[in-house]
Amino acid sequence: MDSHNPAETTQDVTVETICQLERLAYLRLSDEDRGSFVNDLRKILGYARSLASLDLKDFAPQTHAIDQDNVMRGDVIEPSSSVEEALANAPVVAGSFLQVPRVLE
Amino acid sequence: MSNSLAPALAYETIVGLEIHVQLATKSKLFCGCATRYGQPPNSQTCPICQGLPGTLPVINQHAIELAMDVGLALDMELVSGCRWDRKHYFYPDLPKGYQTSQYDLPITRHGRLEFRDPADSEKTCVVRINRAHLEEDAGKSLHGEGIDGGTWIDLNRTGTPLLEVVTEPDLRSAQEAKAFLIQLRTILLYLGVSDCNMQEGSMRVDANVNLRIKNETETIATPIVEIKNLNSFRNAERAIEYERERQLKHWRETGERMGQRPKQTRGWDADREVTTVQREKEEAADYRYFPCPDLPPVVLSQTSIDQRRAQLPRLPQQWKSEFTRTWKLSEYDASVIVEQGRDVAEYFETVAQISQDGKRSANWITQEILRLLNERQQSISDFPIAAAKLGELVSAVSNSELDHARAREIFALWLTEPISLREAKERLGIATVSGNEVEELVNRIVAENQAAIDDYRHGKKQALGPLIAQAKQLNSNVSPAKFREALLRAIDST
Numbered sequence: 101m102d103s104h105n106p107a108e109t110t111q112d113v114t115v116e117t118i119c120q121l122e123r124l125a126y127l128r129l130s131d132e133d134r135g136s137f138v139n140d141l142r143k144i145l146g147y148a149r150s151l152a153s154l155d156l157k158d159f160a161p162q163t164h165a166i167d168q169d170n171v172m173r174g175d176v177i178e179p180s181s182s183v184e185e186a187l188a189n190a191p192v193v194a195g196s197f198l199q200v201p202r203v204l205e
Numbered sequence: 206m207s208n209s210l211a212p213a214l215a216y217e218t219i220v221g222l223e224i225h226v227q228l229a230t231k232s233k234l235f236c237g238c239a240t241r242y243g244q245p246p247n248s249q250t251c252p253i254c255q256g257l258p259g260t261l262p263v264i265n266q267h268a269i270e271l272a273m274d275v276g277l278a279l280d281m282e283l284v285s286g287c288r289w290d291r292k293h294y295f296y297p298d299l300p301k302g303y304q305t306s307q308y309d310l311p312i313t314r315h316g317r318l319e320f321r322d323p324a325d326s327e328k329t330c331v332v333r334i335n336r337a338h339l340e341e342d343a344g345k346s347l348h349g350e351g352i353d354g355g356t357w358i359d360l361n362r363t364g365t366p367l368l369e370v371v372t373e374p375d376l377r378s379a380q381e382a383k384a385f386l387i388q389l390r391t392i393l394l395y396l397g398v399s400d401c402n403m404q405e406g407s408m409r410v411d412a413n414v415n416l417r418i419k420n421e422t423e424t425i426a427t428p429i430v431e432i433k434n435l436n437s438f439r440n441a442e443r444a445i446e447y448e449r450e451r452q453l454k455h456w457r458e459t460g461e462r463m464g465q466r467p468k469q470t471r472g473w474d475a476d477r478e479v480t481t482v483q484r485e486k487e488e489a490a491d492y493r494y495f496p497c498p499d500l501p502p503v504v505l506s507q508t509s510i511d512q513r514r515a516q517l518p519r520l521p522q523q524w525k526s527e528f529t530r531t532w533k534l535s536e537y538d539a540s541v542i543v544e545q546g547r548d549v550a551e552y553f554e555t556v557a558q559i560s561q562d563g564k565r566s567a568n569w570i571t572q573e574i575l576r577l578l579n580e581r582q583q584s585i586s587d588f589p590i591a592a593a594k595l596g597e598l599v600s601a602v603s604n605s606e607l608d609h610a611r612a613r614e615i616f617a618l619w620l621t622e623p624i625s626l627r628e629a630k631e632r633l634g635i636a637t638v639s640g641n642e643v644e645e646l647v648n649r650i651v652a653e654n655q656a657a658i659d660d661y662r663h664g665k666k667q668a669l670g671p672l673i674a675q676a677k678q679l680n681s682n683v684s685p686a687k688f689r690e691a692l693l694r695a696i697d698s699t
Binding site: 120124126165166170174177178179181201202 | 230231232236237238239245246247248249250251252255263264265266267268269286288293294295296297310346347348349350351352353354355356357358359360491493496498500501502503504
């Protein structure tokens, strides 16, 4: 298993953070955009951090926001989309396949 | 451990495995699309598994039950309130942009699995299981198929339930890894949670391998390499073996240690028999795991756990002890039969129950039937001789009604003719020889072979052999055991 470092979720946002996210999301941003994303993300995370000031000592840790569990279905096959429907939104198709630009492993 | 390259160097091979097992559900993990293999491309998808916005996944309860079965069989803790997490990465065959998986609250964790030590069959190895978590499969990419070498995507497999079993790095050789995998597959097959068909990708293995090298002053760990998508046990064994040698050589050349480079992912090239670099592993945080807000937790009540436990089928270990205890099989014979799967174990049990002769039943199965199944690429359920019939045949041999050679003739006939034992005997001219006929034969042979009888009386026990052969020549249906018995009675009484 990979290790998990909770501290990373509170690290400061820098241009390097944005570049790393760009790499992971296969995006390319301009320097100007990077700068504004740094500011926006800092504000958003700062706002989220205000949650830390809440007094939660009377609440048990929760894994989920909705007070529901075991919402499940039986193992029953239901009709799938037709191949035509499944491919309807694809910009490029090849026979019954979706086609994407060459992926290099 | 020794090595031809370096007889003086002490080192251990450290192996941990991650095994993806496709669960035997009819429908996908979060939608009602079928999980059938080999269907026309993109014919088994719906807005949920296509990852369209505004859809809501709903958990397939049977996938939860099958995961519980594996947890129970591997002595694992079942985690009530297990959580679903989104693991983000971008790849064309992952339409949602994340895989729904389980990160820090998997459905089961902390188990163990025992198996026979391949280096010493008297010993057992124990491997700790870190966890087994549920996740959905991705689609399939076919590279270089399109015009301009584009990639084709088939989303039929997207959303198929997988259980990822993760071991601790407790294995110490490629051979141990293979033995562990065989044992794990045997258990999964007995549980019926997966068909474990490796050709169809129902069971996929990744191996994490590194070395611990001891010199005079310290123990040095080499960087961990993950070998991906090993699609047969043989390939798993060979890839780990290759990696052991490669890492030893690399360490000698560079002295590189764990921590001096990121974890590397390599692929096994079965044709060239080498591992090749695929990528340097992204760190865990790069997957940006977070809890899936669409899926509520799964709470496992003690009642539901007890119910699953009560319904668990007999596991390989239980079959094995049953076979050694009730039918007096050797540990080895019992293992050979049990490792063939539940159908073969049940077949053996029926033959043994009918014939009341466990050892002979085992011999027929391990020496005749398994060889034939292998030659014919057949499973026991398609084998032309039913267990009850073989039981009758073995019983006839045990009761000396038939000798082994005649029994084999009947067995051979049964491979093509669906006839009864009585009919087979008639067809082959095998008649039951009456007691009187045996007596007559004994009298004749005693009269004609006085010299041999005297030899026997003077302690030359082997003198009886030719007499039995002679009796067999005179009447091919006579049972050698019955004739011998009658002959000894005659010798004693004169």
